[in-house]
Amino acid sequence: MTADPSSRDEPTGTSITDADPRPHVVVLGAGFAGLSAVRALRKAPVRVTLVDRHSYSTFQPLLYQVATGALNPGDITYGARGFAAHTGAFFRKGEVTRVDPETRTVSLDVGPDLHYDYLVIANGVTTNYFGVPGAAEHAFPIYTRAEALAVRDRMTGYLDHIAATGEARGASVVVVGGGATGVEMAGTLAELRNTVLPSRYPELDPNEVHVVLVEMTDKVLPPFAPRLREYAAQQLRARGVELRLEAAVKEVRPDSVLLADGSELGAQMTVWATGVAAHERVKSWGLRQGKGGRIVVGGDLRVPDHPEILVAGDIGVIEDDALPQLAQPALQTGRHAGRTIARLVAGEPTERFHYKDKGTMATIGRLSAVADIAHGPKLVGVLAWLTWMFVHIFALLGNRNRIMVSLGLAFRYLAQRRGVMVVGDD
Structure with missing residues (x-):
């Protein structure tokens, strides 16, 4: 019996055995790539x-704003079940435990297996600690909603503790990674230290709270144009961020970071903002993997040995054309994967994926950002910051999210100099 679509409960079986004769497409992951494919x-x-595994999709580029208190988690999450219903799809909540390409079966931690005619793997990646001792145990990543909240709780909890007890002075936050996330996190933390701490924590001397950014190369924002990198570094230093460039992390300890040159940085909190890798269990799926555990695909995003499987987003890599692990490649590969399946169902040949680079951007703080627009201008300062605001707000899925994020960011940046800090509840 065909399931009632209004219930959005997934019927079991494939198109071969189910009453619904249409091919069954299973899309793993409700991130940028997965939603784009659907x-x-x-x-x-x-x-x-x-x-x-979650009933919501997270807008990851703004997680650091959740971590630093400007936004609440609900502001940057959108219901995955509602999205599925709106697009005529079913939704199944569960964590993927196994993919069997031979039987075309996906196993979840709860409920029956799913059988597919076509599979889109778009379940993203996770934090890569690069084998650094102590990093997984003591550093705080900000790749998921829960991790962003953990950073926020740790930061505010520690400040409350030392304000009440006076036990520690010279508190430090060490941010590891000079990419966009690390720069945004370090710049925001330093700005909050300068503008919010004096009124919210009068017991503490802001000069004794340090923000250190550690980057193993000789520059921040390595993929950006030189003028934008130099501007970002200058703006970070102007906010009081200590830059430790050409510094590799040797070990992360509970209250410090040991560098390869033997120096040790005190760290009441270490934020890990460098590198991602595929989830460990992907190794058991029997699919060829490349650097960082990314699944290797052909130019049309299909797995060569299993052409009914397509891979989109951060977890996939085209063998002869590696793409950056950013939102735009995820959106575009997801859309291409969906269109490729539609072509296959229609008996049409597939097409090679071509990435259209729209540029990258990062914000450093209030009225300060860099925007490297592809085939366009390279912006810094207020204009780049306004561009960053517009692009990120427009990219959110729901009108409620756009309104709440607009209000939260406006409140942070407009009220910041009056010592106002937003820290809300989930």
């Missing part, structure tokens, strides 16, 4: 099941 399949003659 949207691209909306008018295709297939039934789609979207799978994610």
Whole structure:
């Protein structure tokens, strides 16, 4: 019996055994790539099941704003079940434990297995600690909603503790990684130290709270144009961020970071903002993996040995054309994967994926950002900051999210100099 679509409960079985004769497409992951693939399949003659371990999708580029208190988690999350219903798909909540390409089966931690005719793997990646001793145990990543909240709780909890007890002076936050996330995190923390700490924690001397950014190369924001990198470094230093460039992390300890040159940085909190890798269990799926555990695919995003499997987003890599692990490549590969399945169902040949680079941007703080627009201007300062605001707010899925993020960011940056800090509840 065909399931009632209004219930959005996934029927078991494949198109071969189920009463619904349409090919069954299973999409793993409700991130940028997964949602883009589902949207691209909306008018295709297939039934789609979207799978994610959470019932929501997270807008990851703004997680650091959650970690530093400007936004609440609900401001940057969107209901995955509602999205699925809106696009005519089913939704299944669960964590993928196994993918068997031979039987075309996906196993979850709860409920029956899912059988597919086509599979889109878009379940993203996780933090890569690069084998650094103590990093996984003592550093705080900010790749998920829960991790961002953990950073926020640790930061405010520690400040409350030392304000009440006076036990420690010279508190330090060490941010590891000079990419966009690390620069945004370090710049925001330093700005909050300068503008919010005096009124919120009058017991503490802001000069005794340090923000250190550690980067193993000789520059911050390595992928950006030289003028933008130099501007970002100058703006970080102007906010009081100590830059430790060409510094590799040897070990992360509970209250310090040991560098390869033998120096040791005191750290009441270490934020890990460098590198990602595929989830460990992907190794058991029997698919060829490249650097960082990314699944190797052909130019049309299909797995060569299993052409019914497509890979999109950070977890995939085209063998002869590696893409950056950013939002735009995820969106574009997800859309291409969905369209490729629609072409296959229609008996049409697949097409090679071509990435359209739209540029990258990062914010350093209030009225300060860099924007490297592809085939366009390279912006710094207020204009780049306004561009960053517009792009990120527009990219959010729901109108409620756009309104709440607009209010939260406006309140942070407009009220910041009056010592106001937003720290809300989930």
